[in-house]
Amino acid sequence: MASHFSSFSTHIVVLALILFSSLQLSRVSSFDYQVGEKLGWVVPPANDSKVYNDWASEKRFKIGDTIRFKYRKDSVMEVNETDYKKCNSTRPNFFSNTGNTVFTLDRSGYFYFISGASGHCDKGQRMIVKVMSLQDQNSPSSSADGRRFVMHDQVVNVVTFQVLLFAYHVLASHI
Ligand SMILES: *[C@@H]1O[C@H](CO)[C@@H](O)[C@H](O)[C@H]1NC(C)=O
Ligand SMILES: *[C@@H]1O[C@H](CO)[C@@H](O)[C@H](O)[C@H]1NC(C)=O
Ligand SMILES: *[C@@H]1O[C@H](CO)[C@@H](O)[C@H](O)[C@H]1NC(C)=O
Numbered sequence: 001m002a003s004h005f006s007s008f009s010t011h012i013v014v015l016a017l018i019l020f021s022s023l024q025l026s027r028v029s030s031f032d033y034q035v036g037e038k039l040g041w042v043v044p045p046a047n048d049s050k051v052y053n054d055w056a057s058e059k060r061f062k063i064g065d066t067i068r069f070k071y072r073k074d075s076v077m078e079v080n081e082t083d084y085k086k087c088n089s090t091r092p093n094f095f096s097n098t099g100n101t102v103f104t105l106d107r108s109g110y111f112y113f114i115s116g117a118s119g120h121c122d123k124g125q126r127m128i129v130k131v132m133s134l135q136d137q138n139s140p141s142s143s144a145d146g147r148r149f150v151m152h153d154q155v156v157n158v159v160t161f162q163v164l165l166f167a168y169h170v171l172a173s174h175i
Helices: 009-026 051-059 082-087 134-138 144-174
Strands: 032-034 065-068 078-079 095-096 098-104 109-114 126-131
Touching: 051 126, 078 098, 082 109, 095 098
Parallel strands: 032 065
Antiparallel strands: 065 098, 078 095, 078 109, 109 126
């Protein structure tokens, strides 16, 4: 039954809900990646020693994304480029051996990860992660893949906004 209770404050509440859900939607654009996916963080198979760099180079990491390392009886270190190349685990910037390590990519540029377990890095258990700068993310000169991703995001946002606006009109006309 249609109510005559139509007040300014009800409209404000509905609008606030819509704004809130739009904000929640735009937050979804930060990702948690599982390193190596099903393989986890292990010594790579002998015929696939570049598995982690192959995996990482396909991704477009952004500031604020997290990468998760899953492993047993092993560890994760973030080191500088020199120590990455030499598999030198004597002075990591970051170390974890919890078995489930979440690392936040808090800046753009390169991060270098190695296993801290003896001999593992030399067998290929290491990875370079490149995090895009804000310019890389928005710039029209970024790769075709990136352009598609950004466009797709914008299209989704416009569609979402229109759906929400429509919902608002429907709701408002029933209040
Ligand atoms: C590595 O060898 C395994 C087992 O023979 C095979 O299943 C897999 O496809 C190979 N991977 C690559 C990258 O060659
Ligand atoms: C890595 O750190 C060591 C020790 O601080 C330094 O000698 C080396 O130049 C650094 N390498 C890079 C690429 O910054
Ligand atoms: C690792 O770095 C330390 C500190 O600079 C150095 O003493 C050591 O020789 C290095 N080890 C290797 C294998 O490069």
